[in-house]
Amino acid sequence: MPTIKDVARAANCSTATVSRALASPEKVSDATRHRVAQAVAKVGYSLNAAARNLRRSESRTIVVILPNIANPFFSDVISGLESVAHQAGYQVLLGDAGNNPDRVASYFNLVPSNQADGIILLSTEVPMALVRERQADAGFPLVMACEYFDNLSLPTIHIDNEQAAHKATEYLVALGHQRIATITGPARNPICKDRLRGYRHGLADAGLNIQDDWIVEGDFTFHSGYEQGRILLQQDKKRPTAIFCQNDEMAIGVLKAARDAGVVVPEQLSVIGFDDIGFSQYCEPELTTVHQPREAIGRTAMRLLLDILKQRNVPLDQSLKTQLIVRSSTARAPRD
Amino acid sequence: MPTIKDVARAANCSTATVSRALASPEKVSDATRHRVAQAVAKVGYSLNAAARNLRRSESRTIVVILPNIANPFFSDVISGLESVAHQAGYQVLLGDAGNNPDRVASYFNLVPSNQADGIILLSTEVPMALVRERQADAGFPLVMACEYFDNLSLPTIHIDNEQAAHKATEYLVALGHQRIATITGPARNPICKDRLRGYRHGLADAGLNIQDDWIVEGDFTFHSGYEQGRILLQQDKKRPTAIFCQNDEMAIGVLKAARDAGVVVPEQLSVIGFDDIGFSQYCEPELTTVHQPREAIGRTAMRLLLDILKQRNVPLDQSLKTQLIVRSSTARAPRD
DNA sequence: CTGAAAGCGCTTACAG
DNA sequence: CTGAAAGCGCTTACAG
Numbered sequence: 001m002p003t004i005k006d007v008a009r010a011a012n013c014s015t016a017t018v019s020r021a022l023a024s025p026e027k028v029s030d031a032t033r034h035r036v037a038q039a040v041a042k043v044g045y046s047l048n049a050a051a052r053n054l055r056r057s058e059s060r061t062i063v064v065i066l067p068n069i070a071n072p073f074f075s076d077v078i079s080g081l082e083s084v085a086h087q088a089g090y091q092v093l094l095g096d097a098g099n100n101p102d103r104v105a106s107y108f109n110l111v112p113s114n115q116a117d118g119i120i121l122l123s124t125e126v127p128m129a130l131v132r133e134r135q136a137d138a139g140f141p142l143v144m145a146c147e148y149f150d151n152l153s154l155p156t157i158h159i160d161n162e163q164a165a166h167k168a169t170e171y172l173v174a175l176g177h178q179r180i181a182t183i184t185g186p187a188r189n190p191i192c193k194d195r196l197r198g199y200r201h202g203l204a205d206a207g208l209n210i211q212d213d214w215i216v217e218g219d220f221t222f223h224s225g226y227e228q229g230r231i232l233l234q235q236d237k238k239r240p241t242a243i244f245c246q247n248d249e250m251a252i253g254v255l256k257a258a259r260d261a262g263v264v265v266p267e268q269l270s271v272i273g274f275d276d277i278g279f280s281q282y283c284e285p286e287l288t289t290v291h292q293p294r295e296a297i298g299r300t301a302m303r304l305l306l307d308i309l310k311q312r313n314v315p316l317d318q319s320l321k322t323q324l325i326v327r328s329s330t331a332r333a334p335r336d
Numbered sequence: 337m338p339t340i341k342d343v344a345r346a347a348n349c350s351t352a353t354v355s356r357a358l359a360s361p362e363k364v365s366d367a368t369r370h371r372v373a374q375a376v377a378k379v380g381y382s383l384n385a386a387a388r389n390l391r392r393s394e395s396r397t398i399v400v401i402l403p404n405i406a407n408p409f410f411s412d413v414i415s416g417l418e419s420v421a422h423q424a425g426y427q428v429l430l431g432d433a434g435n436n437p438d439r440v441a442s443y444f445n446l447v448p449s450n451q452a453d454g455i456i457l458l459s460t461e462v463p464m465a466l467v468r469e470r471q472a473d474a475g476f477p478l479v480m481a482c483e484y485f486d487n488l489s490l491p492t493i494h495i496d497n498e499q500a501a502h503k504a505t506e507y508l509v510a511l512g513h514q515r516i517a518t519i520t521g522p523a524r525n526p527i528c529k530d531r532l533r534g535y536r537h538g539l540a541d542a543g544l545n546i547q548d549d550w551i552v553e554g555d556f557t558f559h560s561g562y563e564q565g566r567i568l569l570q571q572d573k574k575r576p577t578a579i580f581c582q583n584d585e586m587a588i589g590v591l592k593a594a595r596d597a598g599v600v601v602p603e604q605l606s607v608i609g610f611d612d613i614g615f616s617q618y619c620e621p622e623l624t625t626v627h628q629p630r631e632a633i634g635r636t637a638m639r640l641l642l643d644i645l646k647q648r649n650v651p652l653d654q655s656l657k658t659q660l661i662v663r664s665s666t667a668r669a670p671r672d
Numbered sequence: 673c674t675g676a677a678a679g680c681g682c683t684t685a686c687a688g
Numbered sequence: 689c690t691g692a693a694a695g696c697g698c699t700t701a702c703a704g
Contacts, residue, residue: 001448003681014691019683029689046448050395051681053386054696069430070411070614078405082432086439094405094430096418103422112337112382114697222618252618259620278406282558282588284595284620339697350675355699365673387697390680450681674704681696688690 002043011039022047053114061091062305063107063116067123069096071220072277073247073294074122077146080298081120088306090117101127111140118305121154122146124189141308145301150190155308155316157301161194162201164290164322165244168272169202171288171324172242176333177270181214181240183228183250195246195274214240218250225253233261233269241269241333248273248280248289255283255329266331276325285328293320338379347375358383389450397427398641399443399452403459405432407556408613409583409630410458413482416634417456424642426453437463447476454641457490458482460525477644481637486526491644491652493637497530498537500626500658501580504608505538507624507660508578512669513606517550517576519564519586531582531610550576554586561589569597569605577605577669584609584616584625591619591665602667612661621664629656 008015013032021028021036028036039045053059062085066074078094085092093116095107104126110116118141121131128149134140135154144156172180182199185192196215203210216232218224225245233239245251251273255265263269265285273280273289280287300318307314344351349368357364357372364372375381389395398421402410414430421428429452431443440462446452454477457467464485470476471490480492508516518535521528532551539546552568554560561581569575581587587609594601601607601621609616609625616623636654643650 001450004683005681015681016683016691016693017689020690023683027689032689046445048390048681049446049449049451050386050389050393051450051696052683054384054390054698055681055683057386057696059386069405069414070408072406072408075406078432079434082434086442091429093427096414098415098418106422109382110385113385114337114387115385222614226618252615256618256620278558279588279615282562282592282619284592340699341697351698352675352677352700353673356674359699363673368673384697387680388699390682391697391699393680676703678700678702680698683696684694686694687692 001048002045003048004045006043007036007039007045010043011035057114059115059117060089061093061110061116062118062120062302063093063095063110064120065095065097065104065107065122065126067097067099067125069094072249072279073275073292076294077122077298077301080295080300081302082298084299084302084306090306097123097126099125101130105130108134117141118143118309120145120301120305124149128152141305143301143305143308145297147189147191150193155304155314157297157304157318157320158191159292159297159322160319161191162198164274164324165195165198165246166202167198167324168244168274168290169199170205171326172244172270172272172330173202173206173208175242175270175330177242178208178333179211179214179238179240180208180242180244181211181216181232182244183216183218183225183232183246183254185218185220185246185250187217192246199244218246218253220247220249222249222253222256225250226257227253229254229257230261233257233263242271242330243269244272246274248275248277248287251287251289251329252279252283255285255287266329268334270330270333272330281327288327288330289325291323291325293322296320337384338381339384340381342379343372343375343381346379347371393450395451395453396425397429397446397452398454398456398638399429399431399446400456401431401433401440401443401459401462403433403435403461405430408585408615409611409628412630413458413634413637416631416636417638418634420635420638420642426642433459433462435461437466441466444470453477454479454645456481456637456641460485461522464488477641479637479641479644481633483525483527486529491640491650493633493640493654493656494527495628495633495658496655497527498534500610500660501531501534501582502538503534503660504580504610504626505535506541507662508580508606508608508666509538509542509544511578511606511666513578514544514669515547515550515574515576516544516578516580517547517552517568518580519552519554519561519568519582519590521554521556521582521586523553528582535580554582554589556583556585558585558589558592561586562593563589565590565593566597569593569599578607578666579605580608582610584611584613584623587623587625587665588615588619591621591623602665604670606666606669608666617663624663624666625661627659627661629658632656
């Protein structure tokens, strides 16, 4: 591999000048810049980033830790993150945590080892000790998006989960539903708690009583939605007439459980999801759901992190708007 | 950040010894190794990877270029890639090409700039000139998976697309279908050509004639499947009784088009997809499709690349098995 | 088993 | 605008 020395020789100048011509062209005369450009092409030079990173002690790389790359929810968030990063000359290293604490630890370690400048965390399913340790360290650039820790304050971009769930529940109530169940995500997850709180308040506002066995826990997969849906629909006389699911995949699982149980959606059962993933328009029936501005979440989170890296003063907590999208999986409550 | 010097001071030895204790512990006495470990903990040292990379001129990073991170097909492939990489002490940098040639160029550039040791390419939607240039350069570690270029020989892991499509078509023929349409992916894509060839042969084998306006092109999205499906189903007397789609998302789009057109699947229309993504079990009806061993493709591709990096002799072309999964979107052809 | 020393390829403060 | 020189933090061949 040709180095900056080879270029300097070919351009008949010092390595310092080559470096300047490449990194800050305005510091160099037109003629020199041109000679250097020619020399670069001639010798087939490309900058050794490891050397630059070492010298500058920065890597221009941001690590994004996500719980599971298979989750379609994240793809737009990632697009948003990447578009802002690339525009600013940063790369994005996508780290799939895959429920593996070691892996997460190794991603975190990329920052002290100078392979990454900062981290965006999209999951709370990571070893708390690790995060706590880093957060104590003020110099560790760490931003959360989509999720957050309820016992730890970190800069974060999110939606108002409670309000969104509240509105979804209200909508079901407005349709005349009185027996409304919910399938939550993992119960310890703060955003799931928020969505559950929104659900409870929605019922309470309407004077409906909350039936604890209609609050069931899933894990955000199709399969868990299917299983919990099946169970909820078994009680065939006083079964729920509506189910609010904390994400779309579980809602789509419920649609299947309903089909298998011979319960017609939306005539006999209304279903609401959360996220508005692409598939929610292609399932049968199309899913009423809470739309999240996923790209914007990604963009905003990356901007926040880059601002932190530049030591800019920035709001550390931003909430973005959601929207209830009404499609065909909800309807007026059936007569008893 | 503490450096190796600080550790050396705390352990009362040279930096050379610290380096050895960390990188090749067997070269160092037990006592020293222990002292170094203590010192590392005491000063809170972590190795500066940029310095190591510069010195060793390797990065232990593999770039995976994919066309679109939102495509659920890739998530298992990525899991496979990552599991092998991490086991071997490599990191994976996921690069979303996003139909942006500049971005792809910058990912390719990671190798000469010493930020990546090799590339796995999961898409042919990249500037040919770039690939051609690199491939000419024998020292450039580049492996393809899932897709391939038909005018360029690169090490590649794939399935037998033609055979898989042939079998799927045969299956429809065996169900008595005589009017079988197909929705392809982008026509210039070699794997799409292969699948199309398999379809043609399947029809030819059965003595069915091939109707050119039943070979329509989509782009692998739900939407294109929906649109093309809608058009195919419009011709209501002699419309096709079966549609073979080159991926599941388009097949799911067709299911929706059929619902909208009042065509009942599978009684009036059989639909087959390709890939066996998770959704294919949660759409209505569940999708008959060609299963690809996605994890295995990923694992095999990463092993191949790592072997190439170690200059091992390896088979440069491996084909993995597919399987037709019969679910509920296919049935015997309706009577005319 | 250990240390002194060179060097990986850059960047940048300093001097002119 | 340009160059000589120091130095970023490691690793490793060499010598002992």
